[in-house]
Amino acid sequence: MRVQQLTGFGLSQLRSVDLPAPRPGPNEVLVKFEAASLNYRDHLMVEGRLYKGVPLPIVPISDGAGRVLAVGEKVSRFKPGDRVTTFYKSRWLGGRMRPEWEGADFGGPAPGVLQDEACFDAYSLALAPRHLDSLQAATLPIAALTAWQALEQAQLTSGQTLLVLGTGGVSLFALQLARLRGARVVVVSSSDEKLARAKALGAELGINYAKQPQWGAAVHEATGGVDAVVETAGAATLAQSLEAVGMHGFIGLIGFISGIDASFSLVQAILKRVRLQGISVASLEEHERMVRAIEAARLEPVIDRVFGFNEIPAAFEHLVAGRHFGKIGIDFSR
Amino acid sequence: MRVQQLTGFGLSQLRSVDLPAPRPGPNEVLVKFEAASLNYRDHLMVEGRLYKGVPLPIVPISDGAGRVLAVGEKVSRFKPGDRVTTFYKSRWLGGRMRPEWEGADFGGPAPGVLQDEACFDAYSLALAPRHLDSLQAATLPIAALTAWQALEQAQLTSGQTLLVLGTGGVSLFALQLARLRGARVVVVSSSDEKLARAKALGAELGINYAKQPQWGAAVHEATGGVDAVVETAGAATLAQSLEAVGMHGFIGLIGFISGIDASFSLVQAILKRVRLQGISVASLEEHERMVRAIEAARLEPVIDRVFGFNEIPAAFEHLVAGRHFGKIGIDFSR
């Protein structure tokens, strides 16, 4: 079977090798992968900026989907033929995360999905929503679950208002998942065209931050203060997000593309009694609740562009360029 | 102005009198009522089965809606022309209920809405959803808020499943409000025609309990166990509701038409780790959150039949007959 391995940091170190197919242990599942999707962490991983000490070679990319080929003798969760996705924090089944489980992330330190077949523990996989194909399902594990967790922590519900920043994978899932809950959504972006597309997905209001640098106050005025913000940008936007949020509001801290250290007004956070909540994906229990929600509503992930199994460098280039709207997929049959 | 007063218990004791219009105190609002809706508590009240010692005469009926005519000097919440509804637990603004506030319920012990004009404390009224007329808005205060509170306490969200019993006011609001949250809804009723109407409102599954007396097991099998039940019936249904609910499920205890004392299996409640939660309307804070949800989704209440200001006995007769689907309204202009 085909496996792509990173033999050193940098995409030029990606090698395709042929290995014998593995056999599942008693608690394992043998999966035939059909698709993957890219997250920014895959880029950091491949470039050696995430875990310098990870033993190489490693199979990159965290998120994948495919079909169950066989199950170990103790596995009752799945049967051959089921469509499944990876579950990124592979040992976090429910409740609180434990530090000792952080080391089991797919796509580094644990092997990723850029391989035809692989054996994984049955509790590190989840059923895909029935209405999705593998390419669509492969977009869910990190981006959709992060968005879901932010909404869960915010207890976002019908009649409330959510603010999302930009139109990357997490933001668009947050938009779509918030609509399923009956919430109204405001989007800020620097592109009128992307704002129009976000509205077509259900956003009620779009604000172009290039034209309106004080977009925080504008959002507050238009909404009376949003109930929650999915803060995917970080240092450059937190102050505006804090302007936009209402009394007792929620800010899910998720991304830091624009800077690792963020500054904010303590006075404003205190007087508004705001909650700033660090979010880093979620447990399998939450993943499965999200799948039920996606399935019940037949939600369709937004896929920006699809690359083939042997076009990984081009796919990463597209990711890093940052102009995508939604997720970037890898189709193993191409 | 016209006022209908109950001079003794029983509908035959209802008298129409003409009184001078009141003037609002500094924290009060003068409302011109245009519509009301009936709840079962109005029936119990009028028949003297709720508060035997309430001083008579009293203006009956708890739920009403109309227009603000004038506001007291300290009132900033409303302005003349606003459409408002009563807020039933008139002193419960937020947090937990206090026993001392129970005595301020509209329609007994405090005066109700069967009058052209009345002055109420500004925090015992709430803005109506903007897309509703007074007849529609008057259906909300008790029935919709009770349904909302059950869903709130259940933390019902997208992808989950709710079970509602019958097609009275609370049940239909629970169905509609659950749909706004992206939840799936199962309805049980003894009428195939009502089940069909409930499906038209968004229910996914209807079960006729007359044909399927063990409907609890049937619901469990069809859904894998519902996440929440809005238990409006009580003694006759609790055991089946407990069958229907899944692990860690929620049962909102709301009604007791079928009996005051309920029996249930402790073993089942314990092994499923079920929460049975007594629900009795909610605070103004929840009322206002509900109004935002109804307004954002332009939800339309289901009104079974409308009676005129002078047709109160016929309206109550229709209520007690129990064959309605949704709410019974009173239009003051008829």
Next chain:
Amino acid sequence: MRVQQLTGFGLSQLRSVDLPAPRPGPNEVLVKFEAASLNYRDHLMVEGRLYKGVPLPIVPISDGAGRVLAVGEKVSRFKPGDRVTTFYKSRWLGGRMRPEWEGADFGGPAPGVLQDEACFDAYSLALAPRHLDSLQAATLPIAALTAWQALEQAQLTSGQTLLVLGTGGVSLFALQLARLRGARVVVVSSSDEKLARAKALGAELGINYAKQPQWGAAVHEATGGVDAVVETAGAATLAQSLEAVGMHGFIGLIGFISGIDASFSLVQAILKRVRLQGISVASLEEHERMVRAIEAARLEPVIDRVFGFNEIPAAFEHLVAGRHFGKIGIDFSR
């Protein structure tokens, strides 16, 4: 090594056999058991009233404590020499219980602790509080965790009042753990002597239900309504517990010794907005939080009486007699 096996239902079918010592798998821990404690479920199990179809022979008794002798190569949670206890719901690490994990309970269906040495998965054991010996630590897994979970679900905190029924293992742990949280405790019992002992443990008020059959009203009057009840008795007491609890109060449904089907007043549950919550132990996450609390306060479990490894029938006889105050221990060195 010594193992006691149940070869058929009934204590007369208990046989002592000698088996070779086991060796831990990669994720397992080899424990040398030094003590056990009895729970009522052990009695039901041994008598064949819990799982009729469980394959025999089986090693009985769920709760045990001892020392780690060796750990598998992938185990980082423990090291040789650590004092550990079993964790009863051996696969429930955190979040919500899954039905598929119910079958892994120690002492039936899975093997129990009545053996000198055994290998268990590392996540089905927990560190004992450092200040306790094995006999004390063996009392914790089911009884203390059940009490802890009830207080957790009730969010019991300082200044609140808890009601416990009787002086069995769960009730006394609830009393002690509630005191750690700064809560006041009321106890009802039929024995003045036991009430006096409960007060010595920190209870503020004791009521003899034999003398005061309407103890629910008495508790309500003395406390203004308790915040929470640990309902270990069931059918015979639920109505009184509902009398005793205050507005927005909590009743943890735990036991059903006095009857499997319970009847209660829906009207009272609704008007008080009471939460009745089914409780059946808890996850490892909660177990470990409880251990931290017990350790921080150096809480000492109440042990009624201790039997030797070969006195199991006498220990069960004492359990069933129901006159104990606290837990019944088994000391393997006796």
Next chain:
Amino acid sequence: MRVQQLTGFGLSQLRSVDLPAPRPGPNEVLVKFEAASLNYRDHLMVEGRLYKGVPLPIVPISDGAGRVLAVGEKVSRFKPGDRVTTFYKSRWLGGRMRPEWEGADFGGPAPGVLQDEACFDAYSLALAPRHLDSLQAATLPIAALTAWQALEQAQLTSGQTLLVLGTGGVSLFALQLARLRGARVVVVSSSDEKLARAKALGAELGINYAKQPQWGAAVHEATGGVDAVVETAGAATLAQSLEAVGMHGFIGLIGFISGIDASFSLVQAILKRVRLQGISVASLEEHERMVRAIEAARLEPVIDRVFGFNEIPAAFEHLVAGRHFGKIGIDFSR
């Protein structure tokens, strides 16, 4: 009766005047004040740094305690002779704060307590804990409630660990209230003598930040990561607090003496899944829950120093010097 009024900003503008005693309205209570306590907001208020536009003259100081002299005809909460304190956010009874209620704060914009007698709405006062005198009770309204609310929001319970910064009023109340809940407490201060006094109050560990500037890592190492931080200092300490806190931990944002804008590591907040929660006192419901906790444990507030009714300037000077340990009181009988 004596009243101290601020006729312009700055303590030199404080004037003592003699006014006729007021009479309570139907929902009001006439209080004879016997004591007050100072908060930093009183200083900001008096210096004109809080509300520049507040109409003068104004009676300063938010926190006071005394005896009920008379109650209005509709008041059932109190009777003459009851010892009461002010409740600072005088209109926030429960649930969420509303912006329109912010303007009712005692001691500016609404009149404060530096007067012999005053009439207040019955729901803007609360019973004092029975074991405290007026001087002790007067320390509670802002400082103790802020600390209580932080612990409530953190859901701090037995076995958990709290970090408090310094030994001001809020920090010491947090220490004492955390001990009531069975939590362990770590204190950082620049004074070994204050650390010793904090340990005498129940702190387990004291760290001198002057000697150990990287105290965040030191606290994390000693505790495995604290569960909660009461962040009273702000800009200068937030980064260290974030070091000190554990996975899924809580940081209550309360003070900003050391700077209004705070910078922190987004990466750390995200990877630890930390909650940073703005805290600004709390509702009457929480105040009353706190009073029950203080009363049940007979907790004694820590009073640094007491000044007389006519020594206000000296009291403020002591406050601003910042060397106090606990609260600064005003005894109206001196």
